[in-house]
Amino acid sequence: MHGEVCNSLRLSTLNQGNIDAEQTPNVYEFYTKLSTFGVSGVTGTFLTFQVKSCRDAAVLLSTATDLISPDFYEIFYGGAGNSKIFLSRNYGINDASFSEANLLDCNNMVALWISWENSKLQTGRGSILGQNKIMEWNDPNTPLDIAGIGIMSAWGSNAEWIFLSGDIGNDARFCGSSGKSLTNTGVTLYTLSVLGCAFKCIVSDACEGFDYNVQLHNCHMIEGTDFLQIGNDIDSILYTKCWSI
Structure with a gap:
């Protein structure tokens, strides 16, 4: 009898250096594309995941499946020495920052969720969408249609990531x-x-x-x-x- 399919996607990312959307024009080239690992499409407006890193673990929400597009949202978790969340829409500008001390953990997985529905970027702790919200930002421009997702670790840190089959x-x-x-x-x-x-x-x-x-x-x-x-x-x-x- 055939076994059940594996119920999680586990990825490891290495430190990419001092890279972020505010100062790196082609920042999307440093991200690990989920499409490389079989994520063939984005049809929803939220994502839950787990990450283990000391600081600076980032998620890119792109208008392109392969991430090669100037139109994206970048969310940096554990920035500024694991004390802030930084959010950028496209290259060159840090649109918002949110204080959140000790969000990431060097030794343990931390569960997080992201939502990008109706021009509103939100993220929170835990695996239940909408609960324990720690960031909310309303995009004043035309909202981006998200087609691809990337992950990256930078500014001196590596990261491990888990995406569960309930979400993928x-x-x-x-x-x-x-x-x-x-x-x-x-x-x-x-x-x-x-x-x-x-x-x-x-x-x-x-x-x-x-x-x-x-x-x-x-x-x-x-x-x-x-x-x-x-x-x-x-x-x-x-x-x-x-x-x-």
Whole structure:
């Protein structure tokens, strides 16, 4: 019998340096795209997630699925030494800041939610939309239609992220990203065809995805308890179970 699909998407992001929308024109190029990991579309107006970081973990809400657009909202959690939330619409301006001391935790996951409905950007603690609100900002301009989501850690910190299947639904397909691979250590290597790797992942309760090397004809499997970390390998294709928000 086929197992149930993995119920979470776990990602790891490395420090990107002193980068943010206020001072970095192409800031979207430093973000990890959720579309790379099979998030094939954004149809809702909110997101819940968990993040572990000492400071400066950011979420980008973009009008482009691949994030390559000048139109976006950037929300920086744990800015200014883990004392503030910064919000920017597009490059060059910090539109708002909100004091929130010790929001992030170096050692433990912190649950957060974001809503961007009806020109209003809101975020709060916990996993229940609308509760424990810590930020609210009304966009005075025409609201952006969000099509893609990115995540980033910067200003000296790395981060780990968890997105649960209650927020990102699995539709039993695989989405591939050419030239991408997994850098995680400890993954299991199988010498199989790409279809063989896909079948092995489908029937596993824990499998989150795999990368397939088209030259070596092998794949690495990632289990749901591992945090995915992206790498670049021109001979590989990263396959993850397709999700939608």
